[in-house]
Amino acid sequence: MLSIKYIRENPEVVQAAISNKGEKGDVHEILRLDKKIRQLIHDVEAKKAEKNRTNSQIVEANRNSQDADQLIKKMKKLSAEIKMGDSDLTQSRHQLNELLIWVPNIPHESVPVGVDESTNVEVRMRGEAPTFDFEIKTHLDLGTSLHLFDFERAAKISGSGFPLFTGKGAKLERGLINFMLDYHVQRGYKEVYTPFMTLPAANEATGQLPKLKEDMYFVERDNLYLIPTAEVPVTNIHRGEILSEDELPIHYVAFSPCFRREAGSYGKETRGLLRVHQFNKVELVKFVKPETSYQELERLTRDAESILKELGLHYRVVALSTGELSFAAAKCYDLEVWAPGENRWLEVSSCSNYESFQARRANIRYRRKDGKLEFVHTLNGSALATPRLTIALLETYQTDEGSVMIPEILQPYVGETVLK
RNA sequence: GGAGGUGUAGCAUAAUUGGUAAUGCACCGGUCUUGAAAACCGGCGUCCUCACGGACUUGGGGGUUCGAGUCCCUCCACCUCCGCCA
Structure with a gap:
């Protein structure tokens, strides 16, 4: 499998390798999913950071015998959103992997070019x-x-x-x-x-x-x-x-x-x-x-x-x-x-x-x-x-x-x- | 196939009633030294990010919960015993 970073930076090289080797492989769809996934990671991780902060506040409240109901409510909401985001992320990653696994390796520059x-x-x-x-x-x-x-x-x-x-x-x-x-x-x-x-x-x-x-x-x-x-x-x-x-x-x-x-x-x-x-x-x-x-x-x-x-x-x-x-x-x-x-x-x-x-x-x-x-x-x-x-x-x-x-x-x- | 047990970083060992993984050894870098050892400081699992930061990580997967190394289910590996077989 090629690194997604390489595909991101050399889409035309990858597309050429797919053609030369007579393989299937959808570079455009791969790049679209890649972009989506990176956005999702950003969003979900921000929510997770918020969740971790909130949890610390709950621990603090409990230690001081304060009421934590509002905080727990917030945690509930965050948890639900994170669950959805993670699920979307997992699915997108799976989709991307299904595409990547069909992309062939790139021939070395010393390999003679030809079809047969x-x-x-x-x-x-x-x-x-x-x-x-x-x-x-x-x-x-x-x-x-x-x-x-x-x-x-x-x-x-x-x-x-x-x-x-x-x-x-x-x-x-x-x-x-x-x-x-x-x-x-x-x-x-x-x-x-x-x-x-x-x-x-x-x-x-x-x-x-x-x-x-x-x-x-x-x-x-x-x-x-x-x-x-x-x-x-x-x-x-x-x-x-x-x-x-x-x-x-x-x-x-x-x-x-x-x-x-x-x-x-x-x-x-x-x-x-x-x-x-x-x-x-x-x-x-x-x-x-x-x-x-x-x-x-x-x-x-x-x-x-x-x-x-x-x-x-x-x-x-x-x-x-x-x-x-x-x-x-x-x-x-x-x-x-x-x-x-x-x-x-x-x-x-x-x-x-x-x-x-x-x-x-x-x-x-x-x-x-x-x-x-x-x-x-x-x-x-x-x-x-x-x-x-x-x-x-x-x-x-x-x-x-x-x-x-x-x-x-x-x-x-x-x-x-x-x-x- | 049956019963029981174990699984935490390279290795070894921790973690009250569930509150977000501690420590030692080894290893790498630095300080010190003529050099080395010792001592001290830092690093010492992964990912994202130019960076700042952040997220993830207790054999794998799933569930309960606001929150799981900890509770439940399931799969895997290893160990012990029993059975079967070459």
Whole structure:
């Protein structure tokens, strides 16, 4: 959420961001309510001050055994007026909040302007697309023939879109997760293991709600959402807290399964592991001081992509343009890995700086050395999501025999040099 | 799931029959000192306001009352015991 002060002072910037991101949001109505609320605060607080004075007079009268009937009458009247004013105020604040929660974050000045992926900017690329002197298979063919996963049986259990990994496929999945966790812990991230179901308030804090409600699994009976990313529980670790300047920056790494309804995305895009309702992911989350957040974004992106580098995969880093930027992000790099069998780039990570947008919703602040309170900046990025990483690994390291070589760094984690 | 208890600032502890949150420690700044400690002074929960000031704050929400930390209802968290389950 943006600060009302910022909107008040930069209405045209906010309106432009709403348009660029294709969001709804009514700046005029927001400003009207804001004005009304500030007037109400002024009026009601004046009455409350009068009430507090009158109460003191009653105490004084009682102490001197004087008649306080007139004063009590006055208190009654004031109390009734205050009650009405407070009620109006609460309602107006609620209305304003309902509008503010739909206003997206403002893109950083370095974000390329444009409406779709055609205006994204490739920042850097590593390696080259592997070439093969035999007819290559897709990950689905490889995984099926090597018995790494079994989508037909998985559908019996949960319907389509829920992977079932078997044997060495399961071992590969577990190995990837452990490799990535160990790797980031070594680089100074603190490992956390979180709840996988979260309260509505936690999802509003990170910006998943209200916009992405349709994409979330929800357990109505207990009023809990299944997490679509570890970003939600990890960011909420510090919800409502005031951190000290000394403990910043905070770097977390978390493994979690992720649950996404992926409403309305059926078709061949969902073949195999391309787009699934449940997948595993290692996530990096940072809480930092505002002045360092863009530096931290670069480092976070480097940390995430180093997994691809270590695994020897061909990938590129793409800076999203304003139209592609998610609701809560001010700037975002996507990591895309090359999948030879699919013959295209696959997104395996989004590394975003939310600036104070999430911190304001989640009320996460820190106290500067000079005593002033300020919102932290939050960042996060996948490092990485396993399904598309697995696709790239299988398709990149396949052999003419239909087996798959395991990159050396991963071998201790999988306990194999080759899947055959 | 059942019964009982607890919840006050970073921590720890107060608040007659309801009268509007007191104190200690820790922390920050200042005075003093060669420096530090001690002592003393100030700050030490949030919001509005250019400011002066003012308002709010006892786990959350609601109610009674002119007035609620205090009385009532409700939800939450934690503790103790019982039951159930892996």
